[in-house]
Structure formats: structure tokens, C-alpha cells
Amino acid sequence: MVTLIGALALVLAAAFAGAAIYVSVAEQPSRLLLDDRAMLAQWKSSYERGKVMQASLALVSGFFGIAAGALSGRWSWFAGAILIMANWPYTFLVILPTNEQLNATADGAAGPASRALIEKWGGLHAVRSGLGTAATLSYLWALMR
DSSP: OHHHHHHHHHHHHHHHHHHHHHIIIIIHHHHTTSOHHHHHHHHHHHHHHHHHHHHHHHHHHHHHHHHHHHHHOOHHHHHHHHHHHTHHHHIIIIIHHHHHHHHHSOGGGOSHHHHHHHHHHHHHHHHHHHHHHHHHHHHHHHHHO
16 A cells, blocks of 8 residues: 555656646746746746646645655655645745735736746746655655665
């Protein structure tokens, strides 16, 4: 049972990491090529679609990681769970203020300030790629033991 639960934690963390990496290496650079108004509109649309998916992946992966850790007694499952779940407080405490500023900006008011915020957001979001990748590696290590 631990193997199945742990494998689910691993798959979900890998999906989270893959989505975060995609945003960092493909979507964000492409977004930055747009004019300010189109860039802000695209960011808002993407953010609305992505937040529920990534939040759910992190939450469910963390739950499975905790379950695998509780069943096996292996700390590496808990480490993976902590890493993937760290995306929640990181997002609320570090990224959310930028998100709120961007969402509060009317599309017609887009300009250098909104561009700077989206550039800042890209750097902040890259940390989520790192947390997802670290969680995936921790889960993989736990599964292989």
C-alpha cells in the first residue's frame, strides 16, 4: 500500500514540477514578448486557469506523501510532503501580493509598471519549480528505498 500511495505522491509532485517548469521556461518568456496590454491580459487568464490546478496538485501530493510517511515511518516521504506543501505558504506570503497587484490593474492601464510586476512574478514563480522538483526527487528517493 505504501508503494501505491508513494507512487501517487511522486506522480502528482512531478506533474506540479512539470507545470511550474513549463511556465518558467515557455509561457513566461513568450508572455514577455507581448505588448503590455496583451501581456497583462494573458497573465490574468493563465493565472486563473493555473492556480487551481497547481494548488490541487501540491495539496494532494502532500497528503499522499504524509500518508506514505506515516505508513512506512520513512522521513524522506515527509521531506517530500513538506517541500511540495511549502508552495502554499510561499505562494500566499511571497507571490500573492504581486498577484493581487496584477489582478487589480485594469487591462487598459497596463504599462511599464505592470510589465515590471510580471517580470518580478516570473522570478518568484521559478521558486515553485525548484520546490516541485525537490519534492519529486525526495519522493523518488523514498520510493527507491
